[in-house]
Amino acid sequence: MSEHANDPATESFVAHRNLLFTVAYEMLGSAADAEDVLQETWLRWVEVDLEQVRDHRAYLVRITTRQSLNRLRTMQRRKEAYVGPWLPEPLLTAPDVAEEVELAESMSTAMMLVLETLSPTERAVFVLREVFDVGYDEIAAAVDKTPAAVRQIAHRARRHVDARRPRRVASARETQAALESLQRALETGDLQGFLKVLAPEVVYMGDGGGIKQAALRPIIGADKVARLIVGGTAKAGRTFALSPTVVNGNPALLVHLDGELDGIMTIRMEDARITGLYFVRNPEKLSGLESEIPLTLR
Secondary structure, three states: OHHHOOOHHHHHHHHHHHHHHHHHHHHHOOHHHHHHHHHHHHHHHOOOOHHHOOOHHHHHHHHHHHHHHHHHHHHHHHHHOOOOOOOOOOOEEOHHHHHOHHHHHHHOHHHHHHHOOOOHHHHHHHHHHHHOOOOHHHHHHHHOOOHHHHHHHHHHHHHHHHOOOOOOOOOHHHHHHHHHHHHHHHHHOOHHHHHHOEEEEEEEEEEOOOOOOOOOOOEEOHHHHHHHHHHHHHHHOOOEEEEEEEEOOEEEEEEEEOOEEEEEEEEEEEOOEEEEEEEEOOHHHHOOOOOOOOEOOO
């Protein structure tokens, strides 16, 4: 892209790059695939006659959405063959993402898992309309539907998501407090203290991708989850360290074993209790997590 550094196509693409990446990531749940989509978007964008394009942002979002839909359909086949639960790839985010409450919620692990239950077109429509407030006409052009059909899809997707999202979005402070309790439990073996912040029907999901050891099915119930997490740490027999970070616009815990990054933990909160605990250990989803530049809206 450097050889085109000063031309209008490059300037527009760079100006909207963070937006385009976020659209692709929210549709795919994979930073690596989102980057591939951006590359495909760029290759198509440089072939466009810009004199015929009235709104560069809308046109770029349209290309990105179409490429994401194509990628999403191929990813579905990969997920069907995936070993154990599939969790979205954690993404380091800058403070300004967390300040955008609606965006931070939409990027959370819990919400990304809800979006996984939508069809590809429903997911595209929901992300564009609910997260980025794109107009129905623009969305219709992106997903090759009529505006009337898009309105119906948006209504159906919104109802589907609302039935599965927490009744109240936990604040960053509440989430941080729960993570601190989790950290204390892991560092001290305080099982009872950990149980106090777990909802009775909490669900634990671990993603090892068949590369790292992880539960092959979700674990349900506070006692089972607490014993798995606290007991598993005690049995590891290795030096581990926990450090707070922010991924997907929400507080999280980095887990290091013997000085090397082993995984990242995120949670879902409801009524001041942890209702979901997600642990990504698949090294393919962690590569570059400590060194990559956090996503920012600016």
